[in-house]
Amino acid sequence: MQTAYRPIRVALLGAGSVGSQVARLLIENKEELAQRVGAELELTGIAVRNLDSKREGNLPSHLFTTDAEALIESSDLVIELMGGIEPARSYVRMALNSGADVITANKALIAAHGPELFDLAEQLGAQLYFEAAVGGAIPIIRPLRESLAGDKVNKVMGIVNGTTNFILDRMESTGASFEDALREAQDLGYAEADPTADVEGFDAASKAAILASLAFHSEVPVEQVYREGITKVTALQIETARESGYAVKLLAICERIPASDGQPEGIAVRVHPTLIPEEHPLAAVRGAYNAVFVEAESAGQLMFYGAGAGGTQTASAVLGDLVGAAKRHLAGGPGLADSVHANLPILPVQAVTTRYQVTLRVTDLPGVLASVATVFANHEVSVETVDQNPAGKDSGALLTITTHEASERDLDSVVADLRSNAAVQNVDSVIRVEGI
């Protein structure tokens, strides 16, 4: 096709599951993309570490190179899909310094070095796009940055890791243990051989930091995200939850905490297994799907749902960013500046107020319930429901106590006192409850 402009040279760094799909779509949809952009997008090369690695798809071999620096220097736009911090960070800096806009799906890089890279882009009048870094194909970055730019976001709550959602979903639907569900996820390719980044919540924590920084216009270092993974979630916890009308989900929760008692307004960001009422839209998010729930002052409740991972799905988000970057390249003009003007302090998880479900193994004697209830009352934690079940032969009773809203601080004190209470054999489980 003839266009008014000369082709835009696009460099691709990385040829993994997302990179190979991006390359395929750039080649297969060349005509259609040229019509949308108004100029051809010419894939000038694909930088890889090793030319001999086996690749997905049938990409033309002449595109591959190990010389990422030369490729970057000769391109107008750079797509970084290598993952990890180095050399991705150096290459992104090099690309921005050369005047290229950069598109990345690298959540670890954005969570760890976002402010540095955004500053650099702003100084140079370049742009950094990262829609694909959170929620795969789901448009969530752009809505937060742009659509809600005139609103005040109070809470973002999301299922942002498909691997853990798949595992928890299998545990719920089959009664499997964590270990068995993990193995199934690994067999199906949903979990990696070393699943730590997913099951310990590191991946979700990176995404939580990115979402919080956009939602609250503040810098959110990933180290300040409170993080609990799902490795300790038991089949019994999930069954108990279901019996009381809840699903267990690994949620990334970013919220604005109002000023109180001399503590300034701030934000708290946390990732942990959470009980969600079955009728909440997030509870219906099954398998490896992702969803992000947003509460804003004017807009009210919004939810964004879709495939949170996968090569072609993530490639869709990368190409959306690429079309935007290409239009900007042709016409000039501003991109998306990520203002951190609000600069709210990050509060510790102890500043959070939420509900809890506490499961205790107690001796089955008269007065135990009163004794346990007193512990909660002593710390002004109000109890909403108590369920009592025999825990099996000779082992007393199992109490499942759901609280009204209480602070982490007070709940910590309750749990410490319960542990030293003579009638309490064990505190089996403490899990937060959201979405009520």
Next chain:
Amino acid sequence: MQTAYRPIRVALLGAGSVGSQVARLLIENKEELAQRVGAELELTGIAVRNLDSKREGNLPSHLFTTDAEALIESSDLVIELMGGIEPARSYVRMALNSGADVITANKALIAAHGPELFDLAEQLGAQLYFEAAVGGAIPIIRPLRESLAGDKVNKVMGIVNGTTNFILDRMESTGASFEDALREAQDLGYAEADPTADVEGFDAASKAAILASLAFHSEVPVEQVYREGITKVTALQIETARESGYAVKLLAICERIPASDGQPEGIAVRVHPTLIPEEHPLAAVRGAYNAVFVEAESAGQLMFYGAGAGGTQTASAVLGDLVGAAKRHLAGGPGLADSVHANLPILPVQAVTTRYQVTLRVTDLPGVLASVATVFANHEVSVETVDQNPAGKDSGALLTITTHEASERDLDSVVADLRSNAAVQNVDSVIRVEGI
């Protein structure tokens, strides 16, 4: 606050439920918005038809004026929230001609005159923003225009009218008739005294035309949207649907129809009551909420959910657009060009292939089922399930037949033949089924 730039003058046309909220938020959040934009947004005036009308909120009376033209001429950005075609269309043209970007929530205007207004804006290097025209606070326009710009959308299916969703939801949960549920909606302020635009599907058809034009990069005149309202939906239909595992929703459905039999690739756009399986995410959209489901080739299935109407909710979308327009005003550069390069033909509803549920009243004699089944078979419409129930004293039996995928053309022929079949007393209901 001190900013590097002089204030940006913002004109507001209309002070109804959305306009009064936009004005309130512009005044209340002046400081915060100035920080986000980098310049103050100064509300220079609010054009109304009658200065003496009673208004919501306590907006400063000096802002009101009846001289919309003078207000437009003296402003940098114009927000049109009057609704209707004229004088809104003339004012939008005047604003664009004066060099102002325009933000509108006017779906009727965009559906009827979008192409003309987009052309004008493009000629003048101005921009027209309309996130608030579909789905209230839900970011759906921007994701379709930008996030999916590198993907190929195959289908958009949405609950885009809160009034009809509320009515259908009440009919389902209380067994009420359409008339009773409509009266309840009117009492609660969800439906207008003259509910025609909502219940006959005109509002949804405007939104469907807008969504289809963005999804398929083609001009979609609203007159070519096939439209059936919900006034003929009966309590019995809803009960029958529920018994077979479906919810009844008024859906706007925009889909790409592949080329076949000499018919070129095209798109079909339709609004009608539809059965959706209860486990489909759209079935769980309750009350006056909206949701839009998108299927794209690479991204897969996405869903966007939130408040589809309401003054503050829609104001959130208007302010998001306003912040974007204000940044563009400061920095210059391109906005969102809505390409219609694909220019796919709009096909009649007869080109659509979907499933159907047909409810028949038949004489309760041996051989009737065979006779009815033969009618379907004669037109190559494959039957998936048949449910037979006594229809009440002396009145034969009620057959509920759900088909596999069939074309509208073939189904029309089946219904015509059923009507002339001696064993069929009446064809009570024909309703399309989606989401399987």
